[in-house]
Amino acid sequence: MGLSRLDPLPPPPLEPDRDEARRLAEQELQRAEYDIAQPTPIDLLAQAIGDAIDALFGVQAPSGLGAVLLVAAVLAIVGLIVIAFVIWGRPRAVARSQAAPALLFGDRDERDAAALRTDAERAATAGAWDEAIALRFRALARSALERGAVDLGPGATVQAFARRAGAVFPAHAADVDAAADIFDDVRYLRRPATPDSYALLARLDEALLRERPATEAVAR
Numbered sequence: 001m002g003l004s005r006l007d008p009l010p011p012p013p014l015e016p017d018r019d020e021a022r023r024l025a026e027q028e029l030q031r032a033e034y035d036i037a038q039p040t041p042i043d044l045l046a047q048a049i050g051d052a053i054d055a056l057f058g059v060q061a062p063s064g065l066g067a068v069l070l071v072a073a074v075l076a077i078v079g080l081i082v083i084a085f086v087i088w089g090r091p092r093a094v095a096r097s098q099a100a101p102a103l104l105f106g107d108r109d110e111r112d113a114a115a116l117r118t119d120a121e122r123a124a125t126a127g128a129w130d131e132a133i134a135l136r137f138r139a140l141a142r143s144a145l146e147r148g149a150v151d152l153g154p155g156a157t158v159q160a161f162a163r164r165a166g167a168v169f170p171a172h173a174a175d176v177d178a179a180a181d182i183f184d185d186v187r188y189l190r191r192p193a194t195p196d197s198y199a200l201l202a203r204l205d206e207a208l209l210r211e212r213p214a215t216e217a218v219a220r
Contacts, residue, residue, distance in 0.1 A: 103155075104138055104142065105141070105156075111142070112142060113142040117135075117136070117139040119135050120198075124136075124202075129193035129195060129198055130193045132198050133186045133198055133201060136202055136205060137158070137179055137201055140201065140204065140205040141165075143209065144165055144168075149213035150165050152164070158180045158187075162179070162180035165208075168213040176204065179201050179204050182200065
């Protein structure tokens with residue numbers, strides 16, 4: 001027996017079947033609100049930078065920071081590292097390059113202070129006092145250069161070195177002047193060296209090794 005026009009229609013099913021549910025879900029996800037909610041490439045970059053900061057420093061980046069602020073933070077850290085290298089790294093590299101000039105008091109000599117001391121002691125043991133004096137004073141000067149206590153320009157004289165060394169080692173200024181005179185006497189005036197003059201240079205060299213310079217890289 002068929003339904004009459006006055007009979008009510010049957011209610012729609014309460015639960016859609018599988019195909020109908022998939023269709024309804026696809027329609028829902030196509031709405032504009034869901035497109036807006038998707039993360040943008042900038043959002044993904046910000047998240048990646050935040051994760052990197054967290055991994056490196058153990059600090060969780062605040063969720064409210066935007067990508068620009070996070071990038072700026074990373075650049076600031078890199079900038080600080082570069083500045084630290086420029087301030088503390090480069091002067092030391094420059095000092096090392098200046099510590100061993102090829103010419104020292106008019107003669108080419110690339111030995112470091114330790115090698116010059118060894119050769120000076122060998123000459124003194126052999127009684128070659130003139131050579132021992134020249135080598136020990138060069139060792140003294142080379143040591144001051146290697147430590148960055150004194151900065152000598154090209155063609156600097158022994159007396160110029162003595163003035164600068166005396167300024168940074170004021171307690172030994174008189175002995176440095178005396179050592180410079182001994183070197184000049186032996187090297188240029190051809191006056192014979194003595195064991196006592198060599199002993200003075202050796203004591204001064206050892207004393208300056210233990211002394212802390214008053215200032216660094218003094219140039220006058």
